[in-house]
Amino acid sequence: MTTQYAKALTGTGAPMIAPSILSADFARLADEAAAVAGSDWLHVDVMDNHFVPNLTLGVPVVQSLIKATDIPLDCHLMIDDPDRWAPPYAELGARNVTFHVEAAADPRQTARAIKSAGALAGLALKPDTSLADHLDLLTEFDTLLVMTVEPGFGGQAFIDAMVDKIAAARRAVDSGHLRLLVEVDGGVNAETIERAAAAGADCFVAGSAVYGADDPADAVRRLRESARRAAVTV
Numbered sequence: 337m338t339t340q341y342a343k344a345l346t347g348t349g350a351p352m353i354a355p356s357i358l359s360a361d362f363a364r365l366a367d368e369a370a371a372v373a374g375s376d377w378l379h380v381d382v383m384d385n386h387f388v389p390n391l392t393l394g395v396p397v398v399q400s401l402i403k404a405t406d407i408p409l410d411c412h413l414m415i416d417d418p419d420r421w422a423p424p425y426a427e428l429g430a431r432n433v434t435f436h437v438e439a440a441a442d443p444r445q446t447a448r449a450i451k452s453a454g455a456l457a458g459l460a461l462k463p464d465t466s467l468a469d470h471l472d473l474l475t476e477f478d479t480l481l482v483m484t485v486e487p488g489f490g491g492q493a494f495i496d497a498m499v500d501k502i503a504a505a506r507r508a509v510d511s512g513h514l515r516l517l518v519e520v521d522g523g524v525n526a527e528t529i530e531r532a533a534a535a536g537a538d539c540f541v542a543g544s545a546v547y548g549a550d551d552p553a554d555a556v557r558r559l560r561e562s563a564r565r566a567a568v569t570v
């Protein structure tokens with residue numbers, strides 16, 4: 337299902353695809369961004385080795401990557417203390433800055449700081465985190481990232497039980513007339529994207545399914561087409 341909000345962001349109403357550079361060659365990030373030309377967003381997984389047991393990159397790399405690509409950056413912050421560390425990614429020019437509710441002391445205020453700095457604000461939920469407990473926050477955010485793997489690593493299997501959470505998010509957005517994109521992250525591939533799209537997601541992050549393909553740009557087109565076919569058109 338493609339919402340009017342998703343349509344406004346993409347201009348086309350097509351499902352959004354955000355390749356994750358977690359699965360790219362970190363020594364060639366500019367080339368790896370160019371390899372997925374035509375993507376809606378480039379997903380950047382920031383991990384601090386505290387909130388998750390893995391360490392990736394931070395502000396300096398994002399600052400360079402923004403200059404190296406025209407694709408808007410979708411920063412997924414898997415870090416402690418996002419209240420302090422998330423707004424700088426918006427100040428750098430990231431299009432969407434998503435942080436985890438489990439790590440935030442004041443998610444409303446942090447969303448406002450991100451938006452004041454000119455980015456969209458995203459709220460991420462780990463697989464075991466209840467959506468129902470956080471519905472009251474959704475009006476503050478532009479995107480909701482439903483994690484379909486435990487955050488920390490690429491290449492994991494899509495957790496099928498999260499399809500119900502995606503569908504619940506879709507219902508919450510539609511019934512509340514919320515201006516919120518439903519984004520899915522983890523284990524998204526040519527097969528699982530159909531279930532996520534049928535459940536109502538607007539935007540799909542894919543790391544290994546894109547960068548593990550012989551032709552990453554073609555993989556993006558195929559994923560978008562699979563999502564489009566599976567989605568319920570409104």
Ligand SMILES: O=C(CO)[C@H](O)[C@H](O)COP(=O)(O)O
Pocket residue numbers: 356358359379381412414485486487488489490491492521522523524541542543544545
């Ligand atoms: O946030 C993430 C992991 O914490 C990544 O965005 C995600 O796992 C993408 O990789 P893949 O598509 O290979 O699962």
Ligand SMILES: [Co+2]
Pocket residue numbers: 356379380381412521541
């Ligand atoms: Co991610």
